[in-house]
Amino acid sequence: MAVEAQPPARAHGARAGKAFKSGSAPRRRQAIGIALTLPALVTLAVTMLYPMAWTLWLSFNTRVTALQGTPDFVGFDNYLRIAASSGFTTALLQTVGIVLASFVLEAVLALIVALALFRALRGSRIFQAIVALPLMVAPVVGALAWRFIFADGYGMIDTVAQHLGGEGPLWFADVWLARTSVVVANLWLALPFDILVLLAGLSSLPTEPLEAARVDGASPAQILRRIILPLLKPVISIIFVIRMADAFRIFDVVYVLTASGPANRTDVLSTYIYRQMFSAFDFPGGAAASIMLVIITSLASLLVVVALRDRWQSEA
C-alpha cells in the first residue's frame, strides 16, 4: 500500500511542481497586466469616477459642502427643488423637443445620404470625404460658423436674400426660427457620424439576399424595407443609443447660437445646469440636475433599445 501510495504522492508532487511553475507564469503575466493598466485605471478613477461620486454627494448636500468641503446633508431636497422649478421643466421639455426633432431628421437624412453614397456612383468617395468633414470640426467652432450663417441682419442667409432682392428671416428673434437654427446646426454636426456608421453597415451586408430579391422582381422600396433595414438593425441600434446620449447633452450649439434665448425659449438641460452652477452658484442644485440628466438620458437610451429590440424580435 505504501509502495502503491508513493507514486501518487510523487505524481502529486510533480503535479504540484508543475502547477507551481505553470501557475507562477500566469500570475506574473497577471501582475504585469495589472501594473500596465493601473495608470489608466487610476487616471479613469481620478478623472471620471471621483467627479461623478463628488457630484452625486454634492447633490445631497448644501452649498456649504461645495464651498467648505464639510458635509451638510439635506437628502433629496435639491432634487425636489430643481424638479419643481419652472426653469428645469422648461429646459427639459425643450431638450426633449430638440432630441426628437434631431432624431427624426437624422434618421431620414442619414439613411438617404448613406444609400446615395453607397451606390458607388462617380464621385461617391469624394462626397464621403466631404460628408466626414464636420466630424473634424470642434462643435463650438461649427456652432460659431452657423452663427455667422444665421446672424440677424448680416448673416450669410440674410446677405443672399438681400442680393435676391428680399430680406432674410430674423433667426434669433423668432422663437421657432431660433429653435430651428439649433436643430439645423446640431444636425450638421451629427449627421456625418450617422452616415459613416450606416455606410459601414451597408458595406458589410451580404449581397446574396439583395441579388435574390432583385431576381425575384422586388422593387427598390421593398428591398429597402424588407431586406436592408432589417439587416441594418444592429447598426441602427448603435447609432440610436450613441446619438440619444449625445443629443441630450447638447450644449455648444445652444450656448453659441442663441445663448438660450430669446427669453430662454431655446434653453436646454446642459445650459440650465451650467447657469445653476456658474451663474447662480447653486452647486448642489446643478449637481442634482446633472444626476437627473444622466438618469433621463440612460432611461431614454434604454427605452430606445428595448423598443427596437421588441419590434425587431416581433418582426423576426
Add this chain to the structure above:
Amino acid sequence: MSRKWTRRHVLKTGAGAAGMGLAMPFVSRAFGQSGKITVGMEAGSPYDTFYRNHAAEFTAESGVSVEFVSIPHDNIRQTFVQDALAGGGGFDVYIADQVWLPEFYENGFISDLSEAVDDLSDFSKTGIETTSYKGALVALPIMVHNCGMYWRKDYLAAAGFDAPPKTWDEYRQIAAACTRDNVWGTMILSKQGIEAATRLNSFYQQAGGEIVDGSGQPTIDTDAGRAALEFMRAMVFDAKGAPEGVLELPDMQGAWLEGRLALAPVWPYLYSLSLDPVGSENFAIGTVPGMNGPQGGTVYSWGFAAASGAPNHDAAVEWVKWATSSQSLYQFGKEWLNPVPRASSIEMVRADPDIADSDKAAIAAMAASASAGVSMPMVPHYSQMLEVLGVMQSGVMSGALSIDEALKQGQAQAEEAASR
C-alpha cells in the same frame, strides 16, 4: 559594459518616469512659490496685452516672475470659480470684473486688501467705490468706465444735427433721421446674455430707476423698467431708428467700424479701434442720453484681486499694488487711450506731449461719461440679475414676452435669485 534591458527594467523605468511626471507640478509649485505668480487675464483685452508687455518691469522691481493665463471672456468667471472651489492654487491674481466682486468676496474667493494698501487718496472716489464691498477693499481698479455715445459727425451733420442726443426723445429723432440705405441710426442690443443686459440696466438708471433698492432687493417691475422696455421697442419698431433682431455687441461694433451706424453706445476701448477705419475727424464721443437729460450708462470697473487661495499671496498683493500704481496706470491710459482711476495718472496723461489733442479730448469725454453715470449695484446676486434682464429684453424685443409679462417674470426671478 552593455547592460541588457529586461522587461523588469523597462517597467521600473517607466513607472519611475510616470511617478516623476505626476509629481512634477507639485514639486515645481513648492519650489516656485516664492518667485512666481500666476495672473488670470481676459484673453484679447487691452489689459491683457498691456500687462503682458510690462510684466518684466514688475519682475525687475520685485524679483517675482509673472505667468499669464488668458481666458476667453465667456469662460473667465467660470474658470476662476472652479479654481476657487478647488481650494485655489491655479491663480494668485484674478483680473476682476466689478460684477463678480461681491459674490467672490461673499464666497471667500478673494481677500481684503485694506491692510495692504496704505493710501487710496490718489484713486478716484468712484473707482474705490466700485471695488469696495461691505467695508472691505476687495480689489484695486485699473479702469472705471461706462458706455460712451460714439457718434458720426458727418452722418449727423447730413441729417441736420451737430451734437449727439441728450434725451431719449432726441435719441429716437436723430437715429430715425440718420437711418438710410445700409446705415442705421443706432442699434439696440437685446441678445440674451450679460453684455446686452448691462444696457437694460443703463436704461433703468436713465429712466430714474434702479434694479435693486437700497437693501439689495430687486426692483424690476417698476415704472422705470416699463419705460426702459418701451423705449427699446419704440426705437426699433416705431421710430425705425435701429434694426430688428436680437443683436449683440459684436454686431454693433462691426456695424460701427464698417460705417453702418450713426450712433453707437459702446465701451471706451472702441475709440482706438475706430481711429483707422472711421477716422478721428469723422467721429466723437459723448455721454449717453437719459430719459430727460444726459445720464451716461451704468458704470463698471475692472481691476485686480488677490485670490484667497493664492499660493504666493504676498506677491499677489504686490502685483495688485504695482499694476494699479500711478506709473502703471499712466502707461495704460497712454497706450490704450482709456480713462484711468488715479488723479496723478490722469495728470501725467494730460501733460504728455506725445498724446494727440484729439486723443486727450476723447479720454476726457470718456471720463465725463463715467462721471455722469451711476455704478452698478454692489450686490452678490448681480450676475443673476443681469441674466434676468437678459431674458426680459430678449423676450420683449423678440415678441416672445409682452412688457407686462417680462416685468412680472423678471421681478419673480430676481427675487428668487436674491433669496439664495
